[in-house]
Amino acid sequence: MPVLVMKFGGTSVATLDRIKRAAKRVGREVANGYDVIVIVSAMSGETNKLVGFVGETSPMYDAREYDAVVSSGENVTAGLMALTLQEMDVPARSWQGWQVPLMTDGAHGAARIKEIPSENIMSKFGEGMKVAVVAGFQGISPEGRITTLGRGGSDTTAVAFAAAFDAERCDIYTDVDGVYTTDPRITAKAKKLEKISFEEMLELASLGAKVLQTRSVELAMRYKVKLRVLSSFEEYDPNAGTLICAEEDIVESKVVSGVAASREEAKMTLVSVADTPGIAAAIFGPLADAGINVDMIVQNISDEGETDMTFSCPVDQVKRATTALQEAKAAAKIGFSELLSDVEVAKVSIVGIGMRSQVGVAAKMFKVLSSEGINIKVIATSEIKISVLIDRKYMELAVQALHDAFELEKA
Amino acid sequence: MPVLVMKFGGTSVATLDRIKRAAKRVGREVANGYDVIVIVSAMSGETNKLVGFVGETSPMYDAREYDAVVSSGENVTAGLMALTLQEMDVPARSWQGWQVPLMTDGAHGAARIKEIPSENIMSKFGEGMKVAVVAGFQGISPEGRITTLGRGGSDTTAVAFAAAFDAERCDIYTDVDGVYTTDPRITAKAKKLEKISFEEMLELASLGAKVLQTRSVELAMRYKVKLRVLSSFEEYDPNAGTLICAEEDIVESKVVSGVAASREEAKMTLVSVADTPGIAAAIFGPLADAGINVDMIVQNISDEGETDMTFSCPVDQVKRATTALQEAKAAAKIGFSELLSDVEVAKVSIVGIGMRSQVGVAAKMFKVLSSEGINIKVIATSEIKISVLIDRKYMELAVQALHDAFELEKA
Known part of the structure; x- marks a missing residue:
């Protein structure tokens, strides 16, 4: 029998009634001919209580x-x-977990999966069992x-089981009905995506589309696990949700698949830094030691041996970053004339695998923003993503304008 | 280092503050030079919620x-x-449990302990660990x-660990400060016992002094584990509580150690039963099949080949017992003219190992009750216990009179 993995998050199993509802979906897939592995989270609120x-x-x-x-929830x-x-x-x-046994390394609180032996559960499937319910996380x-995999770790558990059991698909049931072209709270034109590639989903996940744990998407990409995100609160529909799959499974990919936005950003600038080899390491070493998640980095053109260094980080890490940099200055490890921080910024990104083969996407993005009078503070690009830092007050406007310009409302 | 087992029940770990209080007691025993094994119940209310x-x-x-x-609590x-x-x-x-591993049989919900290997925990003690905290039950x-040992199973876990680790003592912390000569709610003259023998405690435990799970006392008796029951809510006192120990550890035993009373009793009588061999089996077989806990049994003197059979059982089982007996009669397996039930009775018992070597204890008990005008309906005796069934309204009076007559208020 083909194996299907179904994962239900905390809100989907929050009460006995919801568990019953989820169980009915599982029963339907059993009737469809699958042996099912169900991964469950704790009832919502339980893990927070224990933490x-x-x-x-x-x-x-x-x-x-x-x-x-x-882990008891x-x-x-x-x-x-x-x-x-x-x-x-x-x-x-x-x-x-220990009964499977789902073997991890010893990094308690954020353990990584080493191996999932499948014999035990497969032999039960062979004996007529139809559903193996596994405690996630x-x-x-x-x-x-006992180890845990970090918050959201049940997504990773689900994907790892799908890989270990060569499952036909891994369905992640949650409280949203899929992945959208952008946050529907920002524009009502946001459209649910039928399909999205792993690469795009990774960029979106790390950009604040908090539908799936990033690690679970990485794992799915590595093992080519077809992932589907769908709502446990909607009527049953075999084509519901968004399928996250390999690029080659997407027949016609659009240039831009989605617009992501993140409001919790800050921009910091070190003014008049000596432009010498090793300066970047001297600055970002202490920041890494202080646990700062530095995101975008821009170094200005050098002028008379001096330069400005600008980076972005989460807004709640500005204080710690400032302390780390001032200490490094006091210890004469780095020099700068001024340390500026702007905590009123947002990051807006467009993501799409079609960008690889299409020129002029960045230019179009900048033009759209400029025609709305939005000033770009920092730019960063990857193969399939262009991100800009802008004044936070323009974030919604930027998302709406980009969503329109790249015609994301079209199916 | 000598090993001490300390068990904390649900009310003793009901909140984080109470856990802290319990931990302080543990810390004191570590300071006293013990390696400590702590057995914990779930926070009170948790297990009931899960059930x-x-x-x-x-x-x-x-x-x-x-x-x-x-088991997750x-x-x-x-x-x-x-x-x-x-x-x-x-x-x-x-x-x-599975980490120890505490190995049981496969009787889920009421499993019996097979073995507790001590190497794992002992080697940690050898490495400097002072306290092994073990999930009870x-x-x-x-x-x-995963198996559970039945309600109150954490007491049994504690005694089993004490036996496996050859512990100096097993301290059961609970919400009462020991075992009393009788229920203090019935007479203010009730005195806490300093010591009581396993045999007496077994009779008291099964008679409704619900301080300890009966199985834990049986196990302690078999492996000669010194058990102490004491309150986790009182100030620390090395001599607190009641010590339950082998008879030979009690220097001077009284004739009667305690008076137990149970209000949830019923008396049932089958009138005019044929007095033939096998009649008792014919009656009590169907009752056992129906799960009736028959306690005392009395058969009257036979009269013209017929007799009356009287027995007692918990009051909430009268209906089921009646159905079982009527069905057996309908199936012509037994015959009787009438089935009487009296649900207004109570059982009062005196317990004491000193009875064995003392004559006239029963006579004295009957005389005390008679002088209070209390009619005895059924009598049952064991080597160290005499129980009577009486009208429930006289229960408190009987307990008080017996407590006085056997001078239990004296230390």
Whole structure:
């Protein structure tokens, strides 16, 4: 029998009624002829409650105990889902991470999956079991202790199972009905995408379209797992949601697939930095040590051996970045005349694999923004993405203008 | 280092503050020179919540999934207790049942412990760990699935660990401060016992002094584990609580140690039963099949080949017992002229190992009751216990009179 992986997030299993609803979808796929592996999150709110307990008990907690505590919510849902399926006469049983065993490294709190042996579950499928319900987000370390995969780790669990079991598809049920051309709260013209490539999804995921954990998309791309994102709250429709797949599975790709926007950005500039070899390392080394997520970096044209260095980072890291840079200056590791920070910026990006073969996309983007009177502060590009930093107050306007200009409202 | 087992029940770990309080007691025993094994229950209310989820999902649930779900509460407390101890600079870590592994049979929901290998935890003690925090109530079946030991199973877990690790003592922390000569709600003269023998405790536990799970006392008796019951809500006192120990450790035993009372009793009588061999089996077989907990049994003197058979059972089982007996009569398996039930009775018992060597204890008990005008309906005796069934309205009076007559208020 072909294997299908179905993952249900916290809101999709928040109550016994919702678990029943999810179980009905699983039952339907069993009727369609699949052996199904269901990955479940904890009932929504449970993991946060447990994380709160741990933080209150021990601010600098032992990550091994954190994992032992916070992984328990998924065990509850897995058992309840198996029972619900059994009530529907669907042969099912639950597995906790250590029972599979889903083997990870020992990086507690953010463990990486090493191996998922499939024999155990496959042999149960062979005996007539139709659904294996697996607690998401958790695994077991080489030392035999419970690990967790980081927030959103159940997505990664699902994709890893799909790869290990050579599943036909991995369906991620969530509270949105797919991936959109842009945030529908910014423009009502936003359209659900039927398909999107892994590469594009990765750019969108890391840009704030928080539908899927980035790592799960990377994993899906590496193992060519067909991923589908769809809503557990809509009526059953075999073609629902958005399919995330390899580029070659998308017959006609548009130049631009989506417009992403992120409001939590800040721009920092070091004025009059000595333009000498190693200066970038001298600046960004201390920032990395301080845990700053530096995103875009721009170095100005050198003028009399001096230059300005501009970078962007999350707005809530500006204080820490400032401290790190001032300390590096005090220690005479770097020199600058001024440190400017602008916390009123936003990042807007257009993403599309069609860009690779099309010239003039960046020029068109800049022209659209300019005709709206929007000043571009920083530009960064990748093969399939162009990002700009602009004044935050223009963010919605920029998204709407770009969405129109690249005709994303057209199916 | 000597090993001490400390068990904290649900009310003792109901909040993070209470866990901290319990951890302080553990820290004190570490300072006293012990390697400590802590057995924890789930935060009070948690297990009931999970049991409710299972019951609502699947009334005739798969016990394996039930166990997977309801065991999760203990995992949370174990991790939080370990973190709390670490915060106090006490080296500690948590173990879930499968990690020990606490091996049980496959009787899900009421599994029995087969083996507790001690190497794993002992080697950690050898490396400087001072406290092993173990999730109570749970184990692992021969098939590698999670089992639970039945309600109150954490007491049994604690005693089993004490036996496996040859612990100096097993301290059961609960919300009462020990075992009393009788229920203090019935007479203010009730005195806390300093010591009581396993045998007496077993009789009291099965008689409604719900301080300890009966199985845990049986296990302690078999492996000669010194058990202490004490309150987690009182100030620390090395001699607090009640010690439950072997008879030979009690220097001077009183004739009667305690008076137990149970209000949830019913008396049933089958009138005019044919007095033939096998009649008792014919009556009590169907009752056993129907799950009736028959307690006391009395058969009257035979009169012209007929007799009356009287027995007691929990008051909430009278209906089921009646149905079972009427069906057996309809099937012509037994015959009786009338089936009487009296649901207004109570059982009062005196318990004491000193009875064995003392004559006239029963006579004294009957005389005390008679002088209070209390009619005895049924009598049952064991080596160290005498129980009577009386009208429920006299229960408190009987307890008070017996408590006075056997001078239990004296230390």
